[in-house]
Amino acid sequence: MKRAFVMIVLLWIGIMVGRNLYQSKYSLSYDSDQIPSDKIDTSIRLLQLTDLHNSEFGENNQELIDQITGQAPDLILVTGDLLNSDEPVTKIAENLISSLHKIAPVYLSLGNHEIEYQDNFKRDITQLYQSAGAIVLNHQYQDITINGQPLRIGGIYGYCLSDKYLETGEADPGECMFLWDFENTNRYKILLSHLPIAWLKNDGVEEWDIDCVFSGHLHGGQVILPGIGGVYAPDMGWFPGRLKGVFDSKDGERHLVLSAGLGNTEIIPRFNNIPEIICVDLVPE
Numbered sequence: 555m556k557r558a559f560v561m562i563v564l565l566w567i568g569i570m571v572g573r574n575l576y577q578s579k580y581s582l583s584y585d586s587d588q589i590p591s592d593k594i595d596t597s598i599r600l601l602q603l604t605d606l607h608n609s610e611f612g613e614n615n616q617e618l619i620d621q622i623t624g625q626a627p628d629l630i631l632v633t634g635d636l637l638n639s640d641e642p643v644t645k646i647a648e649n650l651i652s653s654l655h656k657i658a659p660v661y662l663s664l665g666n667h668e669i670e671y672q673d674n675f676k677r678d679i680t681q682l683y684q685s686a687g688a689i690v691l692n693h694q695y696q697d698i699t700i701n702g703q704p705l706r707i708g709g710i711y712g713y714c715l716s717d718k719y720l721e722t723g724e725a726d727p728g729e730c731m732f733l734w735d736f737e738n739t740n741r742y743k744i745l746l747s748h749l750p751i752a753w754l755k756n757d758g759v760e761e762w763d764i765d766c767v768f769s770g771h772l773h774g775g776q777v778i779l780p781g782i783g784g785v786y787a788p789d790m791g792w793f794p795g796r797l798k799g800v801f802d803s804k805d806g807e808r809h810l811v812l813s814a815g816l817g818n819t820e821i822i823p824r825f826n827n828i829p830e831i832i833c834v835d836l837v838p839e
Contacts, residue, residue, distance in 0.1 A: 634665020
C-alpha cells in the first residue's frame, strides 16, 4: 500500500513536471503594464517581443501573430535574438517580421545571436530584416510621431555602461557617444537594448536620462522558482532574483522593461517560465 502511494505521488509529480515543461515551450502568456509620464499627452501602446530563437507558436507562428493583433499595438518593439546563431534558417524570423509589420511599425535592435550569425554565415542580417519590413536600429535612432505624440526611438547592442566606467576602461566610448546624443532631447525616449546587464546591475536606469528601455536576453532566468525567481542567467550568476517585469529608477521617472522572451537555446529547458509578450501603455501622468 505504501509502495503504491509513493508510485502515485511520483507519477503525479512526473505529470506536473511534464505539463509545465510543455507549457514553458509551447504556451503563450501576455503581460501588461502602464507607465505614466508627464512627457506623454496621448496614450501609446507598445508591444515587445524578444528572444524567439526560431520558435514557432502554431503554423507559421499564427498563434503568436493572432495574439499580437488582438492587442492592437501602435508600435511593435523587437529586442533581438529572433534566430539562432548556429542555424542557417532565417525564414521563421523573416516571415514573422513580414506579418508583424502589417499590424504596426516594427522597430528592431540586434541581439547577440544576430551578431554571431553574421560572423558565422557572412550574411547581412540587418538587410534581411529590413527587407522583411522591420526598421533596424543598430546604434541609431529616429524621431517619430505616433498618435500625435513625439517620440525618440533608438536601438543599440552593447552593455551600455555609463561614462563613469570610462576611467576604468570598462565602458565603450562609442556606446557612450551614441547614448549621450540619444538622450539629448525633450521627446519621450525609448531604447531597445538586448543586453539588460548594465540597466540591472550597474545603475543604468539611474545614470542615463532615458525614459524607457526594453531588454531581453536573460530568458527570465530559464528556470523560475516560486518566491525565488530565476535560477541562473549569464552575467548575473546564480539565483539573481526577479529577471522579468518593469524595473523603476529611484525617482520613478525612468524604467527598464525586461521580458523573459519566447524561445530557448539553453541545454536546460525553460521551466515554470511560459513564453511571453509584453504590452506597455504609455499614458499621461
